Amino acid sequence: GIHYVGQMQEGSLMRFLVDQLTDGQLEWAPLPATYDAVVLGDPQGAGKTFHIHSGEREYFQRLKEQFPGEAAAIDEFRRLVKSAGRGVVLLGILKMLPRFLAGLLIRSRLLPRLCSFSQLASRSLKEVVDGLTPNPELRAVLSYIFPTYGVLPSKASFSMHSILVNHFLHGAWYPKGGAGEIAFHTIPVIRKAGGNVFGKAPVQRILLDAQGRAYGELRPGTGCSPKWGSFRQHLILPPSLDTPGVSVKKGQDSVDIFAPVIISDAGIFNTYERLLPAAARALPEIQAQLSMVTHSEGGFTVFVGLSGSREELGLEPTNYFMFPGNDLDGMMQRYLASSREEAANNIPLLFVTSPSSKDPTWEMRHPGKSTLAIVTFARYEWFEEWKDKQVHKRGDDYEDLKKTFVDAIMQTVLKLYPRIEGRIEYLSGGTPLTNQHYIASPHGEFYGVDHGIPRMQAEAIATVRAETAVPNLYLTGQDLCVEGFMGALQGAMICASTVLKRNLYVDVAWLKMSLQATSSKK
Structure with missing residues (x-):
């Protein structure tokens, strides 16, 4: 599903395009100005929480307030992000130019000199951020959003990272009524133009x-x-x-x-x-x-249904990126290198979000109920043994392995939202095989x-x-x-x-x- 979308501010070209595709019927609810929060360590112990604020100026100013003495590093991060962002048009140009012209441009070796996006594309996120500051917490916060495109900081292109940072600079939005509203309002436009849409086909x-x-x-x-x-x-x-x-x-x-x-x-x-x-x-x-x-990493999702309203349970529309420490790359590498038996004890990140809290129509449609979705990485190979088994009939060993992940994840989530304890009505885990079955991901990737x-x-x-x-x-x-x-x-x-x-x-x-x-x- 869709957790949040950037560039939906009134007057933006992308908002205009989406309005055209949905005949202006799709409404967008803005998330709070602090749309993301980064938790480093135990949220009930010595851990720290840092907030990501919307606004082209405010985003970086709030970082400076949370990291006094790091203004120079944050300013340079801003410069690099904006510089790479200006060159993102290269993505479209190279794909739309005739092949021979694109080839000539590439072979000329002028692109890195003319375009910062191309120049920074070869540098990893970790390399760039490590060069900006020795502060491990600031390094982590500048890198926090890497799970939204699924690549470790040491393997992620800084240009790709810049796309995401720029994407949310003006804030984040959620479709009113949920992600299904996008298809619901697009289908009539397709049919009006003489097309059709078939489900279960x-x-x-x-x-x-x-x-x-x-x-x-x-x-x-x-x-x-x-x-x-x-x-x-x-x-x-x-x-x-x-x-x-x-x-x-x-x-x-x-x-x-x-x-x-x-x-x-x-x-x-x-x-x-x-x-x-x-x-x-x-x-x-x-x-x-x-x-x-190549295939990207597989994913694991926990879906939680709760008894109680957002206010009763203390849920927030803010998305939480939770890391047990500040060495994001090291934790990820150790986790992905571990055996499936060890993996659940070493989960390096959780993306915790409350879809019901982001949707202003939810309480009217589902009074007294709430939802959470928690996302992390999981290797396809850990679950590959059961890939040929029928869904819901993969056996006790598969269910037991899945449960170890769900239990470990929920222990951390309960520290963030302690009031949900005893209010869980539905709890289900989705492995890479779940993604493979329901969304046809070849290796269970997101x-x-x-x-x-x-x-x-x-x-x-x-x-x-x-x-x-x-x-x-x-x-x-x-x-x-x-x-x-x-x-x-x-x-x-x-x-x-x-x-x-x-x-x-x-x-x-x-x-x-x-x-x-x-x-x-x-």
């Missing part, structure tokens, strides 16, 4: 036509529900280089849907390794893309392709682009750009621009200016 495979055209027709008839229309059965010819459609599961049957363009948001690994035939997967261009990406230093290099950015080696097949979403709601939205803009052969960023900016001009005349 997983794509089984991408169909390839040997002649480079759709091998079949859509016609009225019988045999499928009216919602779907009716599809004639077709032979699937040996794969070549063109894609006419997808095979979708409907109940126990498969339905072939044909279209002139196929756009995949399934992720690069699912699209290439699971949905495409082997012959297409072996194409050199596709193998080149796959060679530049964020698709790994966001480490290699992904932020100019060559990788230019190589993983919307168009693929299979004509009429395009990639979109967070694997095309970067993780998260806003990253997936940028992936969609880049993909749509590629398909339509026009720069939609220019179109959106022009539309925004035109509507503002019209409004000012009234």
